[in-house]
Amino acid sequence: MQYFKQWYQFYSNWQQLVANLKKEKEQQVVSQLTQIPWGHNIQIVSKCKDTQEALFYVNKTIENSWSRSVLVHQMESKLYERSGKAISNFETTLPKEQSDLANELIKDPYNFDFLTLSENYKEKELESGLLEHITSFLLELGSGFAFVGKQKNLKVGQRDFYLDLLFYHIRMHCYVVVELKTVDFEPEFAGKLNFYIKAVDEQIKTTEDKPTIGILLCKSKDKVIVEYSLSDIHKPMGISQYDLTHIVPEELKGSLPAIEDIEAELNRNKYE
DSSP states (O other), rough: OOHHHHHHHTTTTTHHTTTTHHHHHHHHHHHTTHHHHHHHHHHHHHHHHHHHHHHHHHHHHHHHHHHHHHHHHHHHHHHHBBTTTTTEEEHHSOOOOOOHHHHOOOOEEEEEETOOEEEOOHHHHHHHHHHHHHHHHHHHHHHTTTEEEEEEEEEEEEEEEEEEEEEHHHHHHHEEEEOOHHHHHHHHHHHHHHHHHHHHHHOOOTSOOOOOOEEEEEEEEEHHHHHHEEEEEEEEEEEEEEOOOOOGHHHHHHOOHHEEEHHHHHHHHHTO
């Protein structure tokens, strides 16, 4: 009964959100509220602060067919607060529709709490960790991302260049270059990513594909420096940072079991 009362009070304000919409749109919103299971509704009502946030998770659940556990994970990782928060130049480098989609798909920060890395981890370790947990990584990236490859080789002139990670976004119909940095953002990172995007557009992109976009993930960033750096960049890109919650002190790195070993032991005990 408590949840029924909370549900009624929480969504009694939804009319304010659709008051100025056309009748068809209003009916669409009503329909969305009834499309997810009651267990999902309880989680949303009990964890969301306002109706806007609740409707965000309702729509994301419908769009991505989230299970209840995935929904809870996304709410606990504060997806609502992180979505569309990355600094980008999409509005000046992409058509309006594509720009809106691109802004929707990137977040800031990215939550890599599924990784366990040492204090002085290198870019190769970060990349390997993300690929070892590719399912969790794709879940964090969001729906629509298809993994194409790592260290993708592109030859420009007489030199070889290697992209950290290359994806294809199914909804946006474009390639996405993801570059990883284990240090604070530096202006030259944007220039290098711009070069990689240009190379993908020239060598991989087909006439059916939309313009390639880039995502640069850094340990941290200064907003003003990022904005200055993007002001004269002509290829579409977004700059975000990532959060790591499981950092192991260097002196303990060799003495702790790997997460895979722990999972294997738990599975063995389950069947004994």
